[in-house]
Amino acid sequence: MNVLVTGGAGYIGSHTVVELLRSGHEVVVVDDLSNAKIEVIDRIKEITGKRLHFYWIDCADKEKLWDIFRNHSVDAVIHFAGFKAVGESVQKPLQYYRNNLDSTMTLLEVMEEFGCKKLVFSSSATVYGPNNPHPYKEDMPAIQSSSPYGWTKVMIERILTDYVTAHPDFCAILLRYFNPIGAHESGLLGDDPNGIPNNLMPFIGRVAAGKLEKLTIFGGDYDTPDGTCQRDYLHVVDLAVGHLKALEYAAKHEGVEAINLGTGNGISVLELVTAFEKVNNMKLPYVIGPRRDGDLPAFWADATKAKELLGWEATHTVEDMCRSSWNFAKNAST
Numbered sequence: 266m267n268v269l270v271t272g273g274a275g276y277i278g279s280h281t282v283v284e285l286l287r288s289g290h291e292v293v294v295v296d297d298l299s300n301a302k303i304e305v306i307d308r309i310k311e312i313t314g315k316r317l318h319f320y321w322i323d324c325a326d327k328e329k330l331w332d333i334f335r336n337h338s339v340d341a342v343i344h345f346a347g348f349k350a351v352g353e354s355v356q357k358p359l360q361y362y363r364n365n366l367d368s369t370m371t372l373l374e375v376m377e378e379f380g381c382k383k384l385v386f387s388s389s390a391t392v393y394g395p396n397n398p399h400p401y402k403e404d405m406p407a408i409q410s411s412s413p414y415g416w417t418k419v420m421i422e423r424i425l426t427d428y429v430t431a432h433p434d435f436c437a438i439l440l441r442y443f444n445p446i447g448a449h450e451s452g453l454l455g456d457d458p459n460g461i462p463n464n465l466m467p468f469i470g471r472v473a474a475g476k477l478e479k480l481t482i483f484g485g486d487y488d489t490p491d492g493t494c495q496r497d498y499l500h501v502v503d504l505a506v507g508h509l510k511a512l513e514y515a516a517k518h519e520g521v522e523a524i525n526l527g528t529g530n531g532i533s534v535l536e537l538v539t540a541f542e543k544v545n546n547m548k549l550p551y552v553i554g555p556r557r558d559g560d561l562p563a564f565w566a567d568a569t570k571a572k573e574l575l576g577w578e579a580t581h582t583v584e585d586m587c588r589s590s591w592n593f594a595k596n597a598s599t
């Protein structure tokens with residue numbers, strides 16, 4: 266298939282592009298490089314030995330996106346492009362709503378003009394909000410979030426659902442990710458955010474590299490086995506393979522499907538820190554600090570739908586995630 270990947274130079278996008286190329290798909294990447302580096306494109310080529318088309322554009326730019334659809338016969342789209350920093354979204358809600366919603370609606374309009382009817386969307390477990398019991402199942406209400414970033418995911422899921430109601434021959438797969446960590450085994454691709462990281466694993470990577478002094482674990486008094494929060498961490502390469510499976514499913518189906526991508530297991534912050542120390546043979550300086558606003562004590566996926574519908578299951582261990590994260594972070598530029 267000819268697959269357009271928006272945000273294909275980003276953390277999850279780049280790993281997905283590698284898996285697409287390896288499976289013989291033709292790939293067109295569009296990315297505005299607002300939170301990604303141009304070198305990623307060369308690194309993808311280096312890893313796969315394959316060529317790809319890259320356009321440095323904002324996918325909310327309709328004319329430019331239209332030109333891309335005119336020049337490439339796009340069979341399907343995987344839509345990653347979007348702002349994703351939870352804290353920043355609280356400070357800059359309009360930017361988040363404008364960017365994330367506009368880019369999606371522009372994309373849908375152009376897809377409609379070119380008769381492209383297959384879309385895989387990068388959603389998040391954040392759509393389950395604070396009120397559902399875990400493990401989260403796809404048929405639970407997914408209509409609430411705790412940040413403007415999360416609300417853009419809720420709203421885009423709604424937009425896509427309404428779009429499919431109006432166009433029943435369209436297929437939209439809403440992939441609800443849990444907590445992707447880890448990096449490509451080559452050490453060439455990984456999570457390398459601009460500035461001080463908000464997410465746990467990039468922060469750990471910079472502490473391990475001596476670029477940050479210590480990790481603060483947000484809260485040690487939660488009602489969990491060791492008092493720290495539990496999350497469903499999954500390897501980014503497993504997540505990338507999940508997109509490939511979702512694309513194959515979309516190619517043969519119509520309608521809208523929300524699907525969790527997680528391992529189905531909860532791991533605590535402290536367990537992750539300990540695993541990182543053990544596999545990488547180092548000590549990580551850390552302190553237990555106060556809770557972070559908006560954090561939920563524990564959640565993980567019910568991962569059965571992905572297995573049944575897509576034949577997808579996470580295969581990497583927590584040790585794989587910690588080893589590959591460090592293999593990338595020790596050479597990362599920031």
Ligand code: UD1
Pocket residue numbers: 349351389390391411412415444463464465466468480481482483484494495496534557559560561
């Ligand atoms: C958040 C978002 C999620 C988003 C994901 C990736 C919410 C509710 N969740 O998940 O939608 O997809 O980021 O961008 O908005 N931690 C520390 N110290 C640190 C950093 C994190 O202890 O320096 C802890 C947190 O308290 C949490 C865990 O590590 O328990 C994971 O945090 P993080 O990586 O930020 O992901 P989430 O908050 O789970």
